[in-house]
Amino acid sequence: MDxxxxxFWDHYVTKKAxxxxxxxxxxxxxxxxxxKIFYHLLGxxxxxxxxxxxxxxxxxxxxxxxxxxxxxxxxxLAWQDEKGLYLPASxxxxxxxxxxxxHYYWLIAMLSTVNIKSQNISAENSNAAxxxxxxxxxxxxxxxxxxxxxxxxxxxxxxxxxxxxVSSADNYPNPLWIYPSxxxxxxxLDTGDEEEILxxxxxxxxxxTLQMKKKSEQIDDxxxxxxxxxxxxxxxxxxxxQVRVDRQENDSFxxxxxxxxxxxxxxxxxRKDANLHARIKMxxxxxxxxxxxxxxxxxHFIDEWDYKKEVYLKNYVCIRPFxxxxxxxxxxxxxxxxxxxxxxxxxxxxxxxxLKRDNLPYGDEINIDTWIDYKGHQNRSNHPxxxxxxxxxxxxDMSTLILADVSLSTEAGITQELRVIDMIQDSLMxxxxxxxxxxxxxxxxxxxxxxxxKVNFHIIKNFKEKYSDVIRGRIHAIKPGYxxxxxxxxRESAKILEKQQSQNKLLxxxxxxxxxxxxxxxxxxxxxxxxxAIEEVKQKGITPFCITIDIDAKEYLPYLFGRNxxxxxxxxxxxxxxxxxxxxxxTK
Amino acid sequence: xxxxxxxxxxxEVELFKAAAGMNLPILIKGPTGCGxxxxxxxxxEELGREVYTVVCHDDLSAADLVGRHLIDExxxxxxxxxxxxxxRNGGICYLDEIIEARKDTTVILHSxxxxxxxxxxxxxxxxxxxxxxxxxxxxxxxxxxxxxxxMKPSTKQRFISLSFDYPKAEIETKVILQESxxxxxLAQKLVAIAGEIRQLSDSDIQEAVSTRLLIYAAxxxxxxxxxxxxxxxxxxxxxxxxxxxxxxxxxxxxxxFKKSLHV
Numbered sequence: 001m002d003x004x005x006x007x008f009w010d011h012y013v014t015k016k017a018x019x020x021x022x023x024x025x026x027x028x029x030x031x032x033x034x035x036k037i038f039y040h041l042l043g044x045x046x047x048x049x050x051x052x053x054x055x056x057x058x059x060x061x062x063x064x065x066x067x068x069x070x071x072x073x074x075x076x077l078a079w080q081d082e083k084g085l086y087l088p089a090s091x092x093x094x095x096x097x098x099x100x101x102x103h104y105y106w107l108i109a110m111l112s113t114v115n116i117k118s119q120n121i122s123a124e125n126s127n128a129a130x131x132x133x134x135x136x137x138x139x140x141x142x143x144x145x146x147x148x149x150x151x152x153x154x155x156x157x158x159x160x161x162x163x164x165x166v167s168s169a170d171n172y173p174n175p176l177w178i179y180p181s182x183x184x185x186x187x188x189l190d191t192g193d194e195e196e197i198l199x200x201x202x203x204x205x206x207x208x209t210l211q212m213k214k215k216s217e218q219i220d221d222x223x224x225x226x227x228x229x230x231x232x233x234x235x236x237x238x239x240x241x242q243v244r245v246d247r248q249e250n251d252s253f254x255x256x257x258x259x260x261x262x263x264x265x266x267x268x269x270x271r272k273d274a275n276l277h278a279r280i281k282m283x284x285x286x287x288x289x290x291x292x293x294x295x296x297x298x299x300h301f302i303d304e305w306d307y308k309k310e311v312y313l314k315n316y317v318c319i320r321p322f323x324x325x326x327x328x329x330x331x332x333x334x335x336x337x338x339x340x341x342x343x344x345x346x347x348x349x350x351x352x353x354x355l356k357r358d359n360l361p362y363g364d365e366i367n368i369d370t371w372i373d374y375k376g377h378q379n380r381s382n383h384p385x386x387x388x389x390x391x392x393x394x395x396x397d398m399s400t401l402i403l404a405d406v407s408l409s410t411e412a413g414i415t416q417e418l419r420v421i422d423m424i425q426d427s428l429m430x431x432x433x434x435x436x437x438x439x440x441x442x443x444x445x446x447x448x449x450x451x452x453x454k455v456n457f458h459i460i461k462n463f464k465e466k467y468s469d470v471i472r473g474r475i476h477a478i479k480p481g482y483x484x485x486x487x488x489x490x491r492e493s494a495k496i497l498e499k500q501q502s503q504n505k506l507l508x509x510x511x512x513x514x515x516x517x518x519x520x521x522x523x524x525x526x527x528x529x530x531x532x533a534i535e536e537v538k539q540k541g542i543t544p545f546c547i548t549i550d551i552d553a554k555e556y557l558p559y560l561f562g563r564n565x566x567x568x569x570x571x572x573x574x575x576x577x578x579x580x581x582x583x584x585x586x587t588k
Numbered sequence: 589x590x591x592x593x594x595x596x597x598x599x600e601v602e603l604f605k606a607a608a609g610m611n612l613p614i615l616i617k618g619p620t621g622c623g624x625x626x627x628x629x630x631x632x633e634e635l636g637r638e639v640y641t642v643v644c645h646d647d648l649s650a651a652d653l654v655g656r657h658l659i660d661e662x663x664x665x666x667x668x669x670x671x672x673x674x675x676r677n678g679g680i681c682y683l684d685e686i687i688e689a690r691k692d693t694t695v696i697l698h699s700x701x702x703x704x705x706x707x708x709x710x711x712x713x714x715x716x717x718x719x720x721x722x723x724x725x726x727x728x729x730x731x732x733x734x735x736x737x738x739m740k741p742s743t744k745q746r747f748i749s750l751s752f753d754y755p756k757a758e759i760e761t762k763v764i765l766q767e768s769x770x771x772x773x774l775a776q777k778l779v780a781i782a783g784e785i786r787q788l789s790d791s792d793i794q795e796a797v798s799t800r801l802l803i804y805a806a807x808x809x810x811x812x813x814x815x816x817x818x819x820x821x822x823x824x825x826x827x828x829x830x831x832x833x834x835x836x837x838x839x840x841x842x843x844x845f846k847k848s849l850h851v
Contacts, residue, residue: 033832034832034835034836034839037788037792037832037833037836038836038839038840040787040788040792041784041785041787041788041792041836041840042784042787043784043787105839105843135780136843136844137843137844137845137846138842138843138844138846138847139843359710369651369656369657372656372657372658372659372664373656373657373664373711375657375663375664376657376663376664376665376666377712503740558792563792563793563794564794
């Protein structure tokens with residue numbers, strides 16, 4: 001009962017203290033895509049992503065009611081760093097939805113105008129605001145209204161106005177301003193430990209992602225000297241010793257974890273051994289015909305693009321080609337045969353698209369134009385009687401390289417029995433079958449990576465090999481590996497495609513997600529490197545096309561590939577059927 | 589007839605004239621609506637040569653360019669195609685969006701585009717030597733490429749290339765003023781809007797706003813249309829069908845021009 005009353009009181013008093021118009025709130029999520037386009041429109045960097053910001057604590061004077069309810073200490077403020085823009089999850093300062101929405105657009109415009117590096121946030125913000133007001137009548141109207149409204153509603157704000165020289169955000173934070181970045185003292189979590197990597201990935205299928213940028217601090221709880229804590233709760237001296245024991249954790253997924261994480265002011269990152277899941281590692285006697293990954297040479301090095309320094313890191317990534325030996329040749333699985341028959345009928349339709357040859361002395365049909373030519377010719381006896389035309393199969397002069405991402409995330413389940421990797425395998429089989437029947441030249445490679453030192457590049461079929469049961473066996477033997485260093489995979493494929501003689505070259509990338517790896521190849525770094533690799537591919541006269549089954553991927557795919565060079569397949573189960581269709585459309 | 593209005597952006601006029609003087613063929617690259625066709629027409633007028641424009645498409649056959657036999661009550665007769673007309677009588681043959689034409693069609697241009705300057709017509713057994721005033725101009729939009737629709741390198745390497753882009757702000761403002769008669773400030777605003785929309789790369793919209801669309805907007809405004817509405821109908825709606833993009837473009841217009849509710 002006590003708890004209920006407490007909750008009710010808390011709810012009541014918080015609501016009372018709040019000066020926001022909750023009913024008129026505009027959510028970031030509903031506007032995210034439009035805001036991103038708007039940011040590009042104002043000249044913002046394409047590689048930056050938009051995120052929800054975390055609240056930050058700011059010491060400021062509070063109203064009695066706020067003190068009473070314990071609110072008004074933390075604020076959601078807009079800011080940016082070189083990776084992205086961070087905006088409040090919802091805005092509700094104004095009594096109308098239209099103005100709250102406009103507030104988002106205003107913040108985006110401010111973000112595209114302010115100089116991130118400037119120290120004097122007050123001067124920088126007022127400069128940016130002035131520029132925007134001068135340029136846009138619409139913003140002038142909004143700002144005049146918003147400023148006077150906020151000043152009226154939040155008298156504390158006037159302190160900002162009084163001193164232009166304010167360099168910190170210690171005054172009441174202005175919702176129309178852009179603030180310095182939330183400094184995170186963390187370094188990249190470079191675990192460098194393969195065991196750890198595997199563990200994280202096993203968990204991937206049941207993890208939720210915290211969408212919010214959190215301030216983080218890494219502690220090292222291995223040091224035993226840190227173990228003794230001493231404090232005085234209500235004058236009773238007590239000792240506590242920190243012991244590294246996992247007490248509460250078990251294998252069940254904490255449903256509230258995401259909610260709790262959002263509520264924390266700061267997240268402390270611990271580091272410990274992967275002891276949650278017991279694992280047995282042992283060497284087995286491998287029988288002679290079991291699958292063997294056979295490395296082809298020691299590997300070679302290729303470059304990678306560092307977007308921050310705007311230079312290529314020369315010979316930075318090690319590509320290690322592999323081929324699977326002793327795979328068992330298989331026929332096209334029964335479950336795919338029905339689908340293949342249907343695709344075959346579509347392929348037959350394509351053959352209707354044949355090359356017409358006329359002016360032949362004999363052939364399939366009379367060409368009426370040629371016949372009229374003959375009739376119209378002055379000296380008919382000398383003119384050849386070539387009225388016939390015939391149709392030949394079009395030579396397409398195509399080379400297609402399929403690059404499939406087989407990172408561990410492809411192990412994720414679509415249904416209880418089906419994993420993404422199963423769908424990739426099925427698609428590769430159906431697709432190879434189709435290309436084989438079209439007599440188009442093709443090759444298949446898969447890749448996965450662990451940092452720049454190890455990008456495994458598996459050969460399933462090269463351009464010279466004939467499509468056969470052996471290739472199907474290799475497709476069947478594909479196993480999900482580690483991470484997705486997409487840029488490296490693309491560069492290596494382009495090198496192979498470049499050597500092909502055909503006039504048209506297509507690089508089909510089959511990936512389930514973002515470029516990412518355990519080192520810094522995550523987020524913007526990976527995206528910018530991949531984008532650079534795509535540009536290189538295009539310069540070589542190769543057409544890249546990406547097919548993905550990651551629905552969230554739509555965010556960055558247009559940036560990477562351009563608008564017409566990718567397809568998102570929402571239902572992974574359709575992949576085997578859709579892939580040949582996409583190919584046919586691409587090469588019609 | 590009054591002279592066609594064309595404001596040069598760079599050295600394209602000199603280059604075109606020099607090429608015309610030396611009988612060299614020209615390839616023009618550039619986005620939709622940046623003034624390629626207008627430039628050719630203006631050059632035709634300046635040089636006093638007729639312009640034969642052919643808009644290329646998938647089914648454009650060699651006969652469509654060269655000509656064909658037709659039948660009338662007196663029997664069959666030969667009719668020259670636009671290319672043959674230009675080759676015979678002199679003039680500029682302008683093949684717009686050449687990439688859209690079938691590859692076997694573009695091959696007939698080879699003998700015209702190099703030193704030979706002849707057009708062999710198989711059907712009549714003629715080999716026509718090009719008129720001294722004949723000039724071959726082709727254009728294409730690199731943004732539209734499809735896997736199988738590139739320009740054959742052997743075709744590409746027979747042309748002098750000229751790259752076009754949207755005009756610079758001052759030039760575009762002048763063009764809009766000339767074409768529509770709206771006031772200077774308004775023209776500048778339209779150009780500013782276009783500049784912002786053009787910052788959207790091909791990841792957000794397929795093709796940015798052309799000078800042509802800006803002129804449409806300006807003309808509507810000059811006719812007394814409300815600027816906000818004029819921009820919505822001539823710029824925003826023409827650029828995209830996607831909801832998010834439309835919302836942002838509409839927002840941009842409303843930031844520049846006061847939103848009016850009446851249509």
